[in-house]
Amino acid sequence: MGEKERAKLKNQRLKEYVIILAVKVKDLGEFGLIDRLNKMIADAGINKASPGLILGIGDDAAVWQGDSAIQLATVDTMVQDVHFTPDTAAWVEVGWKSLAINLSDIAAMGGLPRYALIALALPDVLDVKDITELYRGLIDCAKEYGVAIVGGNISKASQVSITITVLGNAPGNKILRRSGAKPGDVIALTGYAGSAAAGLVMLKSKLKLKAADAKYLRNAFLHPVPRIAEGRLLIKIGITAAIDTSDGLLADLRYICEESRVSALVHADRLPVHDVVRKNFPDQSVAMALGGGEDYQLLFTGSIESINKVKKAAACPVTVIGEITKGKAGQIDIKGGGIDRIAVKGYGWTHF
């Protein structure tokens, strides 16, 4: 390419960039927006890298070659001013998180995510730049975990919402259910508990923390890492009950206990609370760890031997936080950490 062509191309790219900055969704139109987002998917090469995919976006339905493994499907929605606010979350973070929370559900079943369908509802006065940023986050996450974006829908609405369906499979035909916990099993958790809740408090209250602490907490809330490799590891080691912590550790543990018809004892002084959380929220950190949602860690149960195997093989911290007991189904008791022994009444997040 000659110097003149290079200058021309640079000029054109600049022009395109300026246009993107200025344009609202209603200026670009539905099909203009769809074309732009599809181009982002194509440029990222995520669908080309998907082995069985026959047809992505562009016909009446996505098409791929089936396989005879167990199939998994999950759907989740993020709504503006309910799950996120643009003044505390960048659009690229909203994009990442909206896909990652779905991948976390597939991880919690011990599966591999493969295909995503994205339904966006948008006000027409939204900046196109915001949506392309959202898609940048989505595509980053899809690329990271080998997920093809095969379908979508865009609709007008008064409020931004992102509904994502993720399909996956379980090679080896084994899955992790909530219902396999047995009395005598120990309870373990990947990563840390309460970091996302602490991040949310920091963002909402506009707390000024040390840069490194602020970064850790922001990422804990806005950049969850789906535990896909760990889910596969749990399957391999023979763990039988697991869930991802989205509603809060106690709330999610209760699901396991209810489905397994068992009760549980949690040791509050053994909770893996991250140093950043302990340091910045000394009085709230245990409550955040027990009640705070959206950590998207794997909470699982098994014999002490198998949990030890997981600890040895996992790339992330794995902490034993309690044990499954033979009480009333769904009952959770807490002791330690200054708590004598209490039965839990209230549980995590609910929408209404």
Next chain:
Amino acid sequence: MGEKERAKLKNQRLKEYVIILAVKVKDLGEFGLIDRLNKMIADAGINKASPGLILGIGDDAAVWQGDSAIQLATVDTMVQDVHFTPDTAAWVEVGWKSLAINLSDIAAMGGLPRYALIALALPDVLDVKDITELYRGLIDCAKEYGVAIVGGNISKASQVSITITVLGNAPGNKILRRSGAKPGDVIALTGYAGSAAAGLVMLKSKLKLKAADAKYLRNAFLHPVPRIAEGRLLIKIGITAAIDTSDGLLADLRYICEESRVSALVHADRLPVHDVVRKNFPDQSVAMALGGGEDYQLLFTGSIESINKVKKAAACPVTVIGEITKGKAGQIDIKGGGIDRIAVKGYGWTHF
């Protein structure tokens, strides 16, 4: 059952009914609402009737046994005050339609729908009765077409929206794409064109028509019938290009022409306009048939011989409306019906 028990049961049912009438979503709570909707799915027996299903709602993801056929997936959203308004559509109709339009996409690929995931976004002041009615319509449609409701999500939002993902497969591994039209093919349509648009005009303008006419038009807009059997028939007969008419006949024909790199000629006087539409909208019926969306018929192309086979075998009317020509890709001309020959500029519905 004795008389006393009967009276007690009656009383209890009445009480439940009164509670349902009075209760808002926020009174019942997220989990109360989820339990109620899941019970409706269980009572309808739709998931039990689904052969490969291992796990429906109630764990981190739905689980079913895969098969090696070609798989299909599609997603669509209906938003209050964009796609429907409660003063013109009953909630049971909104429920039916929100699933049926997705099944139509599977039908347009020649597939069989199998699983649906339902994401609801709701204001907390909405009556629970409205949502149970919505679900009644959804479940009716799922039952009619053998679809299991295997996953869902409920979120708070300022506006009701229903996002449904439907998964299906294509037994025999053949699908109908938009890209198979060839010059010389004729263009055919199942059912009628413009009836849904006429129904929408009637509902919006609160026109008082004869009861039978009003019923036909209301159903045309609010109770679309996915052409699943017809899609399978098209595959069997070897039709290669098809789409469902959701954006409008011309808009959807243009998709076929663009994807197939061909042009088309439509004969306006051959359009299958229903008598009710012709009679009640004499001056608008052709425009409704060409431009009106949401008929959810199958628009397809093939040799005159294969189209004749479809006509003979289909349970619904099938009408030849034009032919594929060798012009500029995506160009559509119209003649007949008082129109000399015009090239089409504008196309159907767009969101922004």
